[in-house]
Amino acid sequence: xxxxxxxxxxxxxxxxxxxxxxxxxxxxxxxxxxxxxxxxxxxxxxxxxxxxxxxxxxxxxxxxxxxxxxxxxxxxxxxxxxxxxxxxxxxxxxxxxxxxxxxxxxxxxxxxxxxxxxxxxxxxxxxxxxxxxxxxxxxxxxxxxxxxxxxxxxxxxxxxxxxxxxxxxxxxxxxxxxxxxxxxxxxxxxxxxxxxxxxxxxxxxxxxxxxxxxxxxxxxxxxxxxxxxxxxxxxxxxxxxxxxxxxxxxxxxxxxxxxxxxxxxxxxxxxxxxxxxxxxxxxxxxxxxxxxxxxxxxxxxxxxxxxxxxxxxxxxxxxxxxxxxxxxxxxxxxxxxxxxxxxxxxxxxxxxxxxxxxxxxxxxxxxxxxxxxxxxxxxxxxxxxxxxxxxxxxxxxxxxxxxxxxxxxxxxxxxxxxxxxxxxxxxxxxxxxxxxxxxxxxxxxxxxxxxxxxxxxxxxxxxxxxxxxxxxxxxxxxxxxxxxxxxxxxxxxxxxxxxxxxxxxxxxxxxxxxxxxxxxxxxxxxxx
Numbered sequence: 064x065x066x067x068x069x070x071x072x073x074x075x076x077x078x079x080x081x082x083x084x085x086x087x088x089x090x091x092x093x094x095x096x097x098x099x100x101x102x103x104x105x106x107x108x109x110x111x112x113x114x115x116x117x118x119x120x121x122x123x124x125x126x127x128x129x130x131x132x133x134x135x136x137x138x139x140x141x142x143x144x145x146x147x148x149x150x151x152x153x154x155x156x157x158x159x160x161x162x163x164x165x166x167x168x169x170x171x172x173x174x175x176x177x178x179x180x181x182x183x184x185x186x187x188x189x190x191x192x193x194x195x196x197x198x199x200x201x202x203x204x205x206x207x208x209x210x211x212x213x214x215x216x217x218x219x220x221x222x223x224x225x226x227x228x229x230x231x232x233x234x235x236x237x238x239x240x241x242x243x244x245x246x247x248x249x250x251x252x253x254x255x256x257x258x259x260x261x262x263x264x265x266x267x268x269x270x271x272x273x274x275x276x277x278x279x280x281x282x283x284x285x286x287x288x289x290x291x292x293x294x295x296x297x298x299x300x301x302x303x304x305x306x307x308x309x310x311x312x313x314x315x316x317x318x319x320x321x322x323x324x325x326x327x328x329x330x331x332x333x334x335x336x337x338x339x340x341x342x343x344x345x346x347x348x349x350x351x352x353x354x355x356x357x358x359x360x361x362x363x364x365x366x367x368x369x370x371x372x373x374x375x376x377x378x379x380x381x382x383x384x385x386x387x388x389x390x391x392x393x394x395x396x397x398x399x400x401x402x403x404x405x406x407x408x409x410x411x412x413x414x415x416x417x418x419x420x421x422x423x424x425x426x427x428x429x430x431x432x433x434x435x436x437x438x439x440x441x442x443x444x445x446x447x448x449x450x451x452x453x454x455x456x457x458x459x460x461x462x463x464x465x466x467x468x469x470x471x472x473x474x475x476x477x478x479x480x481x482x483x484x485x486x487x488x489x490x491x492x493x494x495x496x497x498x499x500x501x502x503x504x505x506x507x508x509x510x511x512x513x514x515x516x517x518x519x520x521x522x523x524x525x526x527x528x529x530x531x532x533x534x535x536x537x538x539x540x541x542x543x544x545x546x547x548x549x550x551x552x553x554x555x556x557x558x559x560x561x562x563x564x565x566x567x568x569x570x571x572x573x574x575x576x577x578x579x580x581x582x583x584x585x586x587x588x589x590x591x
Contacts, residue, residue, distance in 0.1 A: 069387050072418035077321065077339045080421045088388070088474055089424035091456030092431050095363075095534045101438040101446035102539070105360060107294035111286045112146050113137060114219050114359070116231065116279050117304035119518060120527070121222035122266075123152075126514040126561070127589025128167075129224055129262055130160030134521050134558060137220045137302070139528035140535075143548040152220035153265040154212075157202035158195070162258040163588045165514040168195050169566040169575065178502060178567040180575055192583050196254070203255045204246035211240070211264040217286055221279040223263050227308040227338075228346040229327055232353065236267035237275040254588045280353035287358030300535055301359035304454075305350065306367040306426055309343055312336035313419050314376040315517065315590040317394065317409040337418075340425035347426075351433045361448045361538040363531060364434050366427040366455040371416045372462045374497040374509070375516030375590070379403050379410070386471040388420075389413035390464075395586075396497045396516060397577030427455055450534050457530060461511060463494040483529065485552035486522060493522065493562065500567040507571065510562050514569065514576070515589050521559035525550045 072084045083089070115121045115137045123135030132138065132152050141150035159167040175191055176184050202208045226234070239260040246256045255261065268274035268282055277285070289297035313319045313336040322338040325331020327346060338346075354362060371393065378390025379400050394403060394410040403410075411419075430451065437447040459466065460480035466473050486493055493510030498520070501507035511523045519527065529550045532542070542548030556562060568575045579585040 069384075069389065069417065071414050072421065073319075073412075073414050075321065076418040077341070077422075079340050079425060080418050083421040083424050084417055088420070089427060090474075090476055091453045091459070092451055093453060093456060095450040095452060095537055097431070097435050097438060097451060099435065099438040099446070101448055105295065105539070107290075108541075109294050109296050109299040109360060110289055111219060111297055112144055112299045113141055113150065113302070114283055114286055114298050114300070115222055115302045115304065116283055116354075117222040117302070117365075118226045118231075118308050119222075119224035120307060121220065121302070121304045122224045123220075123222075123524070124224045124518045125520065125524075126164055126166040126518070127585070128155075128160035128162060128164035129153075130155055130164055131521075132220070134524060134555075135220060135222075136524045136528040136531065139525055139550060139555070140532060140548075143528075143532060143542060143550060145543045150220070151216060151218045153218055153262075155262065155265065157206070157208050158198050161203060161262045162255050163196060163199055163585065165576075165585060165589055166561065166566065168192065168579070168585070169514065169569055171195055172575065172579075173566050173568045176568075178500075178570070180568065180578065185578070188578075189582055192579060196583065196588075200246075200255050203258065203261055208261065211269065214268055214270065217268045217274075217282050218266060219286070221266060221282055222304075223259075223266050223279075225259050225308060226279075226305070227332075228305055228343070228350055229329065229332065230308075231279050231305055232346065232349055233278065233329060234263065235276050235278055236264055236269040239263040239267070240269075240275075254584075278353075280350075280357065283359075284353075284357045290358070296358040296360050298357065298359035299361065300538070300540055301354070301357060301362045302365065302531060303350070303354055303362065304365040306343070306347075306430070307370065309338040309426065310336070310367065310419055310423055311370045311517070313411065313415070314370050314373070314393070315586075317376065317411050319411055319415045319419060337422055338426075340422055340429070343422075343426050344429045347429050347433065351437075355437070355447070361450065361535070361540065362437075363450045363452050363534050364430055365452045365531075366430055367423050368455050368458045369420050369423050371420055372458055372465060372495060373512055373517045374495065375586075376411065376416075377497070378464055382469065382472070383413045386469075387413075388465050388472050389416055395577070395580070397573035397580075399572075423455065427453070448538060450538060452530055452534050454527065454530065457526070458495075461495050463496050467494070483526075483550070483552045485556060489556070489562070497573065498561055498565055499569050499571050499573065500565045502567060502570065504564065504567065506562060506565050513561055514566075515586070517590060520561045522552065522555050522562055525552055525555040
């Protein structure tokens, strides 16, 4: 098969994706103001200093579960604001949160079977893994997890794993609660049924019929109205971090299915894994209108990261040609390259990965255009103090196998991401590869992505928080202390169990994870 070029995409890709791919990767917008002066007038200190609307990256999802939400990027920012006690966020207990905590499962197996799983231990390990999943299932389907907490006020972290733009626009406590059916105790298919809805009812307000029907944006709008005459708005900084789930399933399912009829329907969209850019833009317009209705002094819009960079989909073989960004195939990170067979093993191709990246580039162009329009004076209307945080560019600058290890593939704008001194002093240096242990209690590779291969570690969330804080400083948000809110990475390293003490049964070949995925369907449960 002749090598692909860095412009070719499959024939079924949308025309604008073909055009974007032919033009090469999008040049990032590294100036959050986009060169437009639109500083907001301020009056007093709003009561809600930070509100976040988003998906799993804002929810605090890590290693297959939403669990330590006190270590989300919002919680890290609130700590630096001196506002931790005031920040309200959804909380999850039980055996590792929802839907399944890969880190806790691997630590449980490590405790009982050591650093390696021998052949004669596999039956007992299978029993142990199923018992772990059964405990999770029982807690959330029949135990304390069935009771949604009685919230006293609207959460500041209004984020839900798995939500795409349409979900954020439409779903409410009432619709999620109605979607929780009677569970079945299946001995083989041990997964928390309706886990998404069970997690979501802890996010939304629900103390009256009216609050139970609020979307994430309507809940944020209510927080925005919570001010008196001494302040001009109820929210100081609103962060919007949505859109990843409009493309993420292409790599978590290793299947590229472009959106079509019913893309904006909660049921009709289920078969699609990547939204056509025109469909994304149509829904983004509705999101922009919803955000514009929120009384927030500053709004920070985050771009969509390129979903082909996280290590859940690992490039197989050598790149398709010298200087290319892409590998011939992308498969699970534990797949043995020597025996990989594209005829029988799930994968996406270089051309498909390139098409997904081009679509994400067009999503981000649409987000950038929305911020540019809001910052401009149109028909005499006052500009909005909206900012663009190009998270996609920051992840690109941390991409080990795509750019760091291959200087010839780097675009002309690319420079290495400068890790904070506390992270730069770690050995080995944290990178974007899949996290593995070194067999001696330490870390051999990775450090930026957790054990689901998609979501950040705690220090990874710290990097997101640090970037958001930089934009907040630009906007004039006051932080306590002379460091202007710079993230305390020494604190996060101490709290990051994956960086300072990863499970040692997650070794270089990732055999234990591959076994758990094959016999327990682990990653399907965690990312499905």
